[in-house]
Amino acid sequence: MPVAERVMPIGALAEQTGVKVETIRYYEQVGLLPEPERSEGNQRRYGRRHRERLAFIKHARDLGFTVESIRALLRLSDKPDMACDDAHAIASAHLGDVRDKIARLRLLEGELQRIATSCAGGVSACDCAIIEALADHGQCHHEHGRAG
Amino acid sequence: MPVAERVMPIGALAEQTGVKVETIRYYEQVGLLPEPERSEGNQRRYGRRHRERLAFIKHARDLGFTVESIRALLRLSDKPDMACDDAHAIASAHLGDVRDKIARLRLLEGELQRIATSCAGGVSACDCAIIEALADHGQCHHEHGRAG
DNA sequence: TCTACAAGCTCTAGCAACTACAGCTTCAAG
DNA sequence: CTTGAAGCTGTAGTTGCTAGAGCTTGTAGA
Numbered sequence: 001m002p003v004a005e006r007v008m009p010i011g012a013l014a015e016q017t018g019v020k021v022e023t024i025r026y027y028e029q030v031g032l033l034p035e036p037e038r039s040e041g042n043q044r045r046y047g048r049r050h051r052e053r054l055a056f057i058k059h060a061r062d063l064g065f066t067v068e069s070i071r072a073l074l075r076l077s078d079k080p081d082m083a084c085d086d087a088h089a090i091a092s093a094h095l096g097d098v099r100d101k102i103a104r105l106r107l108l109e110g111e112l113q114r115i116a117t118s119c120a121g122g123v124s125a126c127d128c129a130i131i132e133a134l135a136d137h138g139q140c141h142h143e144h145g146r147a148g
Numbered sequence: 149m150p151v152a153e154r155v156m157p158i159g160a161l162a163e164q165t166g167v168k169v170e171t172i173r174y175y176e177q178v179g180l181l182p183e184p185e186r187s188e189g190n191q192r193r194y195g196r197r198h199r200e201r202l203a204f205i206k207h208a209r210d211l212g213f214t215v216e217s218i219r220a221l222l223r224l225s226d227k228p229d230m231a232c233d234d235a236h237a238i239a240s241a242h243l244g245d246v247r248d249k250i251a252r253l254r255l256l257e258g259e260l261q262r263i264a265t266s267c268a269g270g271v272s273a274c275d276c277a278i279i280e281a282l283a284d285h286g287q288c289h290h291e292h293g294r295a296g
Numbered sequence: 297t298c299t300a301c302a303a304g305c306t307c308t309a310g311c312a313a314c315t316a317c318a319g320c321t322t323c324a325a326g
Numbered sequence: 327c328t329t330g331a332a333g334c335t336g337t338a339g340t341t342g343c344t345a346g347a348g349c350t351t352g353t354a355g356a
Binding site (some may be wrong): 298317318326 | 327328329330331332333334335336337338339340341342343344345346347348349350351352353354355356
């Protein structure tokens, strides 16, 4: 046998996938992972299928897909007939979101840099340009929305 | 009088600053805004000082500062003696965070684009490359961390 | 002055996506 | 057989708001 036993407890699954134990239980709770078999003593026992599904989930989460989107993608991958178009739509929408976020963050980067260098932290000769800049939106070079 | 009365209720403050009424009450609750005077009937009455402080908070939030950081900045701006260095440190750290986030998002953008175009949503000739790509991290061109 | 009704109040619960306990049970190695 | 790590359930906390219920206050028109 190459890499893993046929069946494993939650800790081993966590280790193999890089997803925390609590998070695995959370995914089960919200319906992303199916309920696994249990040992006689009521402990979860996972197999290859669970590991693969969890890897899918983790990868998608790392890419910033919401749990809702992942639910949709998993539904698609379960009945893959007309999955392609729908999956493409989900991925494209998400790509759009990511690009928006990048654009907004770059505006923030510019303004933060301007603010931070205006008060370069020398001796306290300045009245703190940072605090002034934050107090006075009029100094701003653009409107900015939320981009956390 | 140019623009505003001396004293105003919460709705007017909300309108002038672009911060929602509930959010203003929330900021008071978490100690970002001081408790204002009240009318005889227990309604909040705000003045210029409050409006300025709230504008500061909003601007900083728009720039992605956490409430915790804003609390620190406000503390500094209240006693501005040695504020400059500390404010500079906060702003620089935040700038670093923003740049990290941008870098990670750009990696994601690349991978998402690769995934989305690999299954360009034509007729369903494909087995859905998107779902395969998500299932198999081995196809990935890099490690990626969380960047939501 | 009375009457509507908008705007205000407090308190509580909800969102996403986990994380962290408390207090218990089970598993596995020695 | 013992011991301690790992597992279990359930609840509450995190961040930064947002939304509602159910009440009170302010104010403009008649």
